[in-house]
Amino acid sequence: xxxxxxxxxxxxxxxxxxxxxxxxxxxxxxxxxxxxxxxxxxxxxxxxxxxxxxxxxxxxxxxxxxxxxxxxxxxxxxxxxxxxxxxxxxxxxxxxxxxxxxxxxxxxxxxxxxxxxxxxxxxxxxxxxxxxxxxxxxxxxxxxxxxxxxxxxxxxxxxxxxxxxxxxxxxxxxxxxxxxxxxxxxxxxxxxxxxxxxxxxxxxxxxxxxxxxxxxxxxxxxxxxxxxxxxxxxxxxxxxxxxxxxxxxxxxxxxxxxxxxxxxxxxxxxxxxxxxxxxxxxxxxxxxxxxxxxxxxxxxxxxxxxxxxxxxxxxxxxxxxxxxxxxxxxxxxxxxxxxxxxxxxxxxxxxxxxxxxxxxxxxxxxxxxxxxxxxxxxxxxxxxxxxxxxxxxxxxxxxxxxxxxxxxxxxxxxxxxxxxxxxxxxxxxxxxxxx
Numbered sequence: 001x002x003x004x005x006x007x008x009x010x011x012x013x014x015x016x017x018x019x020x021x022x023x024x025x026x027x028x029x030x031x032x033x034x035x036x037x038x039x040x041x042x043x044x045x046x047x048x049x050x051x052x053x054x055x056x057x058x059x060x061x062x063x064x065x066x067x068x069x070x071x072x073x074x075x076x077x078x079x080x081x082x083x084x085x086x087x088x089x090x091x092x093x094x095x096x097x098x099x100x101x102x103x104x105x106x107x108x109x110x111x112x113x114x115x116x117x118x119x120x121x122x123x124x125x126x127x128x129x130x131x132x133x134x135x136x137x138x139x140x141x142x143x144x145x146x147x148x149x150x151x152x153x154x155x156x157x158x159x160x161x162x163x164x165x166x167x168x169x170x171x172x173x174x175x176x177x178x179x180x181x182x183x184x185x186x187x188x189x190x191x192x193x194x195x196x197x198x199x200x201x202x203x204x205x206x207x208x209x210x211x212x213x214x215x216x217x218x219x220x221x222x223x224x225x226x227x228x229x230x231x232x233x234x235x236x237x238x239x240x241x242x243x244x245x246x247x248x249x250x251x252x253x254x255x256x257x258x259x260x261x262x263x264x265x266x267x268x269x270x271x272x273x274x275x276x277x278x279x280x281x282x283x284x285x286x287x288x289x290x291x292x293x294x295x296x297x298x299x300x301x302x303x304x305x306x307x308x309x310x311x312x313x314x315x316x317x318x319x320x321x322x323x324x325x326x327x328x329x330x331x332x333x334x335x336x337x338x339x340x341x342x343x344x345x346x347x348x349x350x351x352x353x354x355x356x357x358x359x360x361x362x363x364x365x366x367x368x369x370x371x372x373x374x375x376x377x378x379x380x381x382x383x384x385x386x387x388x389x390x391x392x393x394x395x396x397x398x399x400x401x402x403x404x405x406x407x408x409x410x411x412x413x414x415x416x417x418x419x420x421x422x423x424x425x426x427x428x429x430x431x432x433x434x435x
Contacts, residue, residue, distance in 0.1 A: 007068040018402040138372035168287035190310040221250035238265035278302040293343040320431035339367035
């Protein structure tokens with residue numbers, strides 16, 4: 001069942017199917033409006049809903065409208081303003097006196113009305129800026145954003161190919177990866193998580209190779225980038241959008257280095273940079289039966305998230321760095337100024353930026369100023385895309401995905417902001433600088 005959330009002249013549709021409490025609902029609303037749950041007052045028929053109330057006890061109806069009020073904003077703007085139920089009862093004498101007093105003050109109010117309106121508009125502009133609502137949105141940026149999201153959703157479809165998964169399974173040393181490895185005796189680590197880390201360690205140390213500049217195809221000499229070429233038909237077949245051309249310092253021959261996007265080809269070439277690494281690792285983890293998501297950091301990096309059922313959460317895996325569950329690495333160790341971090345699978349696309357920053361408010365401000373895209377607009381587009389993606393799922397699978405989304409929203413809103421850094425998250429980047 002869906003309800004309509006009314007907030008500051010906007011209307012948001014929220015699916016209640018997998019929500020248990022009002023607290024869960026507030027987490028969903030935060031993802032749409034970026035209004036902190038502690039500042040949310042939800043009003044239904046004059047009643048303010050309490051966090052612990054069960055959704056199924058509220059007797060809500062399909063498409064019922066629920067008013068969302070910013071409690072902190074109300075306190076700041078008018079300490080005397082209160083949310084109250086308007087009834088048909090006779091107005092009390094006290095309220096009548098207040099109304100008469102207000103009428104007597106109207107003359108003096110008129111004199112300052114213009115200034116008050118200007119101040120209100122200025123305050124509204126500041127509030128909008130603070131929460132990421134962009135007054136002058138850039139349609140071209142919106143179009144580019146949707147185009148990029150669509151492109152990556154198309155990209156991750158390859159991981160579901162049964163032909164690809166079968167090929168990967170014939171390549172993997174399954175006995176080594178499934179039975180044991182150096183990480184197998186870690187204390188208090190779920191077996192599925194230990195196995196995932198073993199796969200990543202094998203991938204990093206034994207399977208894939210970082211390519212800064214390829215060896216010469218003719219004499220194995222060192223090469224230097226001299227330009228770019230157009231991909232051939234066969235190179236385009238495996239997703240190469242561009243080809244880097246390197247000249248050998250010994251024989252002066254040109255070696256081509258196509259930037260393949262096809263995992264089918266990459267498990268043969270076994271080389272590349274962070275794009276090829278994350279892409280191939282994501283395909284391998286999917287073939288091994290893990291639910292995986294391809295993660296795009298729009299400040300130029302990619303990695304993978306893996307669902308660990310026993311932990312009930314998505315875990316960060318960066319095979320280039322051989323680290324897992326260290327999401328602050330990029331902001332704290334690499335000193336990146338993050339903007340957007342998206343998670344892609346065939347079932348959903350999620351803005352997971354809050355997992356990778358300790359200051360989501362600053363990131364929202366930064367990306368809104370740079371891209372001129374409002375947060376409500378973006379969240380609405382993601383919701384529309386996810387509804388379409390999940391329409392093809394079975395009811396059982398859709399329920400699982402919705403439950404995970406609800407839990408993830410709670411984690412993104414509350415779990416990461418106040419967590420202390422791990423030592424590994426302070427280190428600078430090592431991939432590309434090891435040799």
